[in-house]
Amino acid sequence: MQDRKLISKAVINRLPRYYRYLGLLKDQGVEHISSGDFSRMMKVTASQIRQDLNHFGGFGQQGYGYNVDKLYEEIGKILGLDRVYHTIVIGAGRIGQAIGSYEGFSNRGFRMEALFDRDPAKHGDEVGSGIKIYPLSYLKEYLKTHKVDIAAVAIPSEAANAVVPILVEGGVEAIWNFAHTDFDVPDNVIVQSVHLSESLMQLSYKIVHH
Amino acid sequence: MQDRKLISKAVINRLPRYYRYLGLLKDQGVEHISSGDFSRMMKVTASQIRQDLNHFGGFGQQGYGYNVDKLYEEIGKILGLDRVYHTIVIGAGRIGQAIGSYEGFSNRGFRMEALFDRDPAKHGDEVGSGIKIYPLSYLKEYLKTHKVDIAAVAIPSEAANAVVPILVEGGVEAIWNFAHTDFDVPDNVIVQSVHLSESLMQLSYKIVHH
Numbered sequence: 001m002q003d004r005k006l007i008s009k010a011v012i013n014r015l016p017r018y019y020r021y022l023g024l025l026k027d028q029g030v031e032h033i034s035s036g037d038f039s040r041m042m043k044v045t046a047s048q049i050r051q052d053l054n055h056f057g058g059f060g061q062q063g064y065g066y067n068v069d070k071l072y073e074e075i076g077k078i079l080g081l082d083r084v085y086h087t088i089v090i091g092a093g094r095i096g097q098a099i100g101s102y103e104g105f106s107n108r109g110f111r112m113e114a115l116f117d118r119d120p121a122k123h124g125d126e127v128g129s130g131i132k133i134y135p136l137s138y139l140k141e142y143l144k145t146h147k148v149d150i151a152a153v154a155i156p157s158e159a160a161n162a163v164v165p166i167l168v169e170g171g172v173e174a175i176w177n178f179a180h181t182d183f184d185v186p187d188n189v190i191v192q193s194v195h196l197s198e199s200l201m202q203l204s205y206k207i208v209h210h
Numbered sequence: 211m212q213d214r215k216l217i218s219k220a221v222i223n224r225l226p227r228y229y230r231y232l233g234l235l236k237d238q239g240v241e242h243i244s245s246g247d248f249s250r251m252m253k254v255t256a257s258q259i260r261q262d263l264n265h266f267g268g269f270g271q272q273g274y275g276y277n278v279d280k281l282y283e284e285i286g287k288i289l290g291l292d293r294v295y296h297t298i299v300i301g302a303g304r305i306g307q308a309i310g311s312y313e314g315f316s317n318r319g320f321r322m323e324a325l326f327d328r329d330p331a332k333h334g335d336e337v338g339s340g341i342k343i344y345p346l347s348y349l350k351e352y353l354k355t356h357k358v359d360i361a362a363v364a365i366p367s368e369a370a371n372a373v374v375p376i377l378v379e380g381g382v383e384a385i386w387n388f389a390h391t392d393f394d395v396p397d398n399v400i401v402q403s404v405h406l407s408e409s410l411m412q413l414s415y416k417i418v419h420h
Contacts, residue, residue: 080411080414101304108410180314194406202226203400
């Protein structure tokens with residue numbers, strides 16, 4: 001198997017989509033899928049799929065196609081979905097509450113454990129299946145007594161830039177960033193950003209240039 | 211200038227970030243920025259920036275750096291931000307309401323004009339600066355009497371797959387997709403997806419493999 005450090009971002013970015021389609025097939029009770037059918041379903045060439053999966057040791061059998069269950073499980077492992085991530089959400093606005101209450105995340109191991117917000121009116125409220133909203137001022141203390149793997153940050157840029165050092169100091173391993181900014185964090189802290197405005201600008205670019 | 215069809219997706223994806231940083235500089239009253247300072251701010255090499263901008267005819271002057279206002283405006287034009295997009299939102303859940311009420315989008319020309327939802331309890335409600343929530347059953351009629359450029363789709367996959375043909379039939383040019391699915395649309399309809407679960411899986415991949 002190749003050194004995983006060398007696997008391109010493009011391949012990594014395609015894995016969750018493979019995983020999603022394999023999940024659908026699994027739900028439909030499909031046990032095997034031919035490389036051709038999988039390719040048509042994914043709208044990706046069969047050779048692209050083969051190449052992508054070969055980075056991880058390959059999974060298909062010549063003339064047999066893919067074993068859906070096995071491939072689903074293996075890609076899940078590669079994506080790190082075979083463990084639990086203690087997850088908190090900074091910001092109990094609409095986006096923060098949407099993240100905190102979405103059961104699809106918990107089902108994949110991203111266990112939402114607390115939300116934090118500045119607004120006293122929200123403190124003590126619960127979202128989803130009983131996830132509490134705490135005062136933002138309690139965050140530092142919370143991190144001393146709870147292991148947190150991922151913090152979703154769903155507050156405006158300026159506030160986010162003030163909170164990130166507290167998260168880093170508190171040992172949070174990764175930040176899922178919804179704020180309109182990039183963070184200055186130590187190399188060992190992972191930042192994955194969802195920039196909605198940038199996505200919308202990519203859309204308008206396509207409208208103007210297609 | 212190069213044929214814009216040939217410009218790589220990676221370059222396009224970087225433009226909104228250039229635009230964001232130039233907007234920050236503009237807000238701070240900065241009129242010119244040297245190629246070196248811009249590179250350090252963006253954490254992208256100066257030669258990468260030069261290459262990216264050269265796709266669009268280049269904007270810098272040797273030994274002078276970049277004119278912030280001009281570059282901001284030009285990148286805005288390339289991204290299609292010099293016009294108005296009539297935008298609607300399908301789904302008035304947390305994500306739908308977050309999109310519909312975010313003023314940053316309207317300020318960039320993405321004019322939020324209506325939300326649609328199945329839930330009668332929400333009909334007639336308003337989000338943001340008076341954007342009404344209509345019954346989903348009214349969508350078809352609405353599209354007959356209103357030009358819609360972009361429809362943000364923020365409802366579960368199955369419901370989304372049922373709504374998309376109505377949007378396409380109604381002449382919507384582009385779909386901003388938040389559902390957990392890919393759509394089968396004619397080639398002339400643009401789909402830009404924000405798959406939050408996939409973003410989270412890319413994050414867990416990084417945690418496991420870094």
